[in-house]
Amino acid sequence: MGRYLLRRLVQMVVVVVIITIFAFLLIHLLPGDPSVSILGPNDTPQNRAIVLEHLGLNKPLWQQYFIWLNQLLHGSLGQSYLTKEPVTHIVATSFPIDLELIIISQALAFAVAIPLALVTARRPNRALDRLATTGTFGLLALPPFVIAPLLVAVFAVGLHWFPATGYVPFTQAPATNLHDMLLPSLAITAGSIAIYYRLLRSDLIATLQEDFITMARSKGLTPRSIMVHHAFRPSTFSLLAAAGLNIGLLIAGTFVVEYLFAINGLGLALVNAVYQRDYLVVQGITVVVAVFFVVLNFLVDFLFTVIDPRVSRE
Amino acid sequence: MPDDRDVLGPETGPGLLGNTYVGEAAATEVAVSRSIDHHGPDEPLAEKKLGVLFWIAVGWVALVALAAIFANVLPLHSPTYEDFTAINARPSAQFLLGTDDNGRDLLSRLIFGARVSLVIGFVSVAVGLAIGGTLGLISGYRGGKLDSFLNAASFVVLAFPLIVALIAIISFWTPPTLFKITVILAAGTIPLFYRVVRATTLAFANRDFVIAARTLGATNRRIIFREILPNVVPAAISFALITVAIVIVLEGTLAFLGLSVSLPTPSWGNMIYQGTTNGDLTTNPYIMLWPALAMFLLLLAINIIGDRVRQRFDIREGLL
Numbered sequence: 001m002g003r004y005l006l007r008r009l010v011q012m013v014v015v016v017v018i019i020t021i022f023a024f025l026l027i028h029l030l031p032g033d034p035s036v037s038i039l040g041p042n043d044t045p046q047n048r049a050i051v052l053e054h055l056g057l058n059k060p061l062w063q064q065y066f067i068w069l070n071q072l073l074h075g076s077l078g079q080s081y082l083t084k085e086p087v088t089h090i091v092a093t094s095f096p097i098d099l100e101l102i103i104i105s106q107a108l109a110f111a112v113a114i115p116l117a118l119v120t121a122r123r124p125n126r127a128l129d130r131l132a133t134t135g136t137f138g139l140l141a142l143p144p145f146v147i148a149p150l151l152v153a154v155f156a157v158g159l160h161w162f163p164a165t166g167y168v169p170f171t172q173a174p175a176t177n178l179h180d181m182l183l184p185s186l187a188i189t190a191g192s193i194a195i196y197y198r199l200l201r202s203d204l205i206a207t208l209q210e211d212f213i214t215m216a217r218s219k220g221l222t223p224r225s226i227m228v229h230h231a232f233r234p235s236t237f238s239l240l241a242a243a244g245l246n247i248g249l250l251i252a253g254t255f256v257v258e259y260l261f262a263i264n265g266l267g268l269a270l271v272n273a274v275y276q277r278d279y280l281v282v283q284g285i286t287v288v289v290a291v292f293f294v295v296l297n298f299l300v301d302f303l304f305t306v307i308d309p310r311v312s313r314e
Numbered sequence: 315m316p317d318d319r320d321v322l323g324p325e326t327g328p329g330l331l332g333n334t335y336v337g338e339a340a341a342t343e344v345a346v347s348r349s350i351d352h353h354g355p356d357e358p359l360a361e362k363k364l365g366v367l368f369w370i371a372v373g374w375v376a377l378v379a380l381a382a383i384f385a386n387v388l389p390l391h392s393p394t395y396e397d398f399t400a401i402n403a404r405p406s407a408q409f410l411l412g413t414d415d416n417g418r419d420l421l422s423r424l425i426f427g428a429r430v431s432l433v434i435g436f437v438s439v440a441v442g443l444a445i446g447g448t449l450g451l452i453s454g455y456r457g458g459k460l461d462s463f464l465n466a467a468s469f470v471v472l473a474f475p476l477i478v479a480l481i482a483i484i485s486f487w488t489p490p491t492l493f494k495i496t497v498i499l500a501a502g503t504i505p506l507f508y509r510v511v512r513a514t515t516l517a518f519a520n521r522d523f524v525i526a527a528r529t530l531g532a533t534n535r536r537i538i539f540r541e542i543l544p545n546v547v548p549a550a551i552s553f554a555l556i557t558v559a560i561v562i563v564l565e566g567t568l569a570f571l572g573l574s575v576s577l578p579t580p581s582w583g584n585m586i587y588q589g590t591t592n593g594d595l596t597t598n599p600y601i602m603l604w605p606a607l608a609m610f611l612l613l614l615a616i617n618i619i620g621d622r623v624r625q626r627f628d629i630r631e632g633l634l
Contacts, residue, residue: 018470026482134367137621141613143563145570145583146606149590153599248473256570260590271571274481286478293473 008301012294016287023286024065027279033057034081034277055081057279068283077284082276087284090269095288097265101257102250104178104185106243109192117197118227121204133201136194148187148260155183184261188254192246199242203235233307240307244300248293252285368622371615378612382428391419393426394578405600412600414588416578423580424604430492430574430581431612435562438500443554445500446507451546453508454515455538465512468505480564484573492575495568499561506557507550514549518542548624555620559613566609582609 035051036043052058056067071078077087120129155161207213208231216226255267266285273281381388396416405412412420453461483498484490518524524541532541562582568574569583582605589602 015470015473019474022470022474023478026479030482030485137614137617138610140617141559141610143566143609143613145566145586145590146610149586149602150606152590153602256567259570270478271481274478274485282478290473 016290019290037276078280094266105188108189113196117200139190139194142190144187145256199238207231207235244297251292252289371618374615390422393422414601427580427582435558438496441500442503446504447511450508450511454512471505510553514546552624559616
């Protein structure tokens with residue numbers, strides 16, 4: 001167990017380092033550099049040389065990478081070339097927004113998908129199961145940029161139930177914050193519900209064929225008790241693995257939703273930084289995203305060992 | 315992380331993979347590898363008939379495809395002609411679906427836009443499947459250093475923030491055209507197909523019939539093409555259909571970054587984007603509504619077809 005977790009930890013660090021190197025190379029090799037956005041109309045070759053020298057961008061790439069890595073190990077992600085805002089500050093203000101979107105949308109997705117799968121998997125291909133399965137196909141076909149404008153059109157523009165855009169931090173006004181975040185979260189929830197429901201349902205159906213379920217049935221346990229206490233736990237592998245990847249993709253991946261609802265999350269910050277060649281901001285956010293992704297999937301792997309101790313002995 | 319996926323049960327068939335979405339293919343591999351003792355098909359009561367819904371779905375995809383192919387000869391307004399006397403016109407006999415804020419016919423833009431979605435969706439997936447699938451087949455069958463390297467590489471690529479990669483590559487290669495976007499998205503699907511085909515290949519590489527063929531002196535080429543490939547194809551096809559839907563959605567996402575085909579050339583993605591900017595959602599919801607509806611129905615149809623194909627193949631596999 002200890003060795004298993006240690007090995008996974010080393011792998012995580014390696015993956016994060018490789019990803020930061022890739023992100024670093026990719027953004028630096030792009031045509032253009034931050035001097036264009038910084039100088040604006042004063043963009044002359046002389047001025048550009050001064051700016052690049054000042055920012056340390058005239059050094060060889062590998063040196064720049066190690067300077068950045070050294071800073072990172074000392075707890076600094078540098079600052080934006082354009083606004084001079086520390087990258088840690090940008091992350092600290094945007095990350096909670098993404099986190100809140102993820103928590104609300106995923107909690108909703110699990111709250112719908114799990115009970116629905118537990119009910120329908122018992123009697124596959126009956127009316128309710130068909131309805132739920134077809135319904136989730138509908139949800140899968142609703143990408144955020146289709147569902148978000150529709151939600152805005154109906155609930156914000158039409159019914160005036162919610163504001164179309166805007167964001168108030170949770171710490172300032174919790175009620176307003178939750179109210180404002182509901183529509184954006186709903187836009188993200190749709191696809192997640194469909195994925196989680198379908199995976200859990202098909203795993204539950206497979207589990208219900210197993211001998212230990214027959215055993216539980218012959219003991220005279222109620223179908224409800226069998227579902228909740230016997231079938232559910234061993235059927236959650238695909239669900240957890242999919243949730244790990246799905247949530248990992250949502251961090252800084254909700255750009256379209258952030259854009260449509262005018263919320264300044266990580267996704268929007270990342271996209272703007274790439275366009276402005278704000279290297280340090282891109283690098284900083286990429287690290288956060290990569291760490292979040294691998295830690296999340298590490299936790300999922302750890303949960304596997306909790307659900308089924310045989311996993312760690314592989 | 316990658317080495318946890320090496321042990322795969324024989325049932326890494328299309329069953330679980332068929333249900334997946336974007337990166338979940340990799341996730342399901344992990345899950346499948348850990349649920350080796352889950353025997354039996356995932357839907358024991360699966361229907362044998364394809365059903366009415368399947369044919370309606372096929373009909374819709376065919377209709378969209380035909381409209382897109384024959385867009386030039388259909389009696390349509392030009393998709394880029396701006397009629398300033400009919401700005402934001404409501405649906406009428408002259409403009410069946412209305413016009414946009416530049417007076418362009420929405421029906422015509424919808425049909426020409428379908429070209430972009432269909433070409434990007436199907437061509438990039440076909441290319442990605444051919445390259446990623448071949449790599450997965452060789453990597454899964456041969457094993458060894460090549461396999462370890464490709465496997466680790468594909469994992470790193472999948473963990474990399476997708477949007478950064480897309481913006482970076484497309485900014486490199488401006489202006490975005492249908493051809494370039496198709497090439498880039500095809501490249502993006504390679505690691506997905508690589509993982510799915512590799513996983514399925516691993517599941518079959520040491521099955522009795524393969525060992526029997528090898529014992530009988532069959533060449534590697536024969537084993538790959540005659541023994542393994544026929545078993546890998548169903549999983550690959552049903553995953554490919556889901557990937558088509560994913561890639562069509564990606565085009566829409568790119569449009570929101572201004573990185574899909576440039577205006578005034580229509581695509582469903584840039585129509586939806588156009589319909590949600592500058593208060594268009596309140597003044598003229600139709601700009602966004604029609605492409606959103608068309609995309610919803612197309613994605614729904616593709617998902618339904620993918621699901622039915624998967625169920626079909628599960629049964630065939632069960633008969634083997």
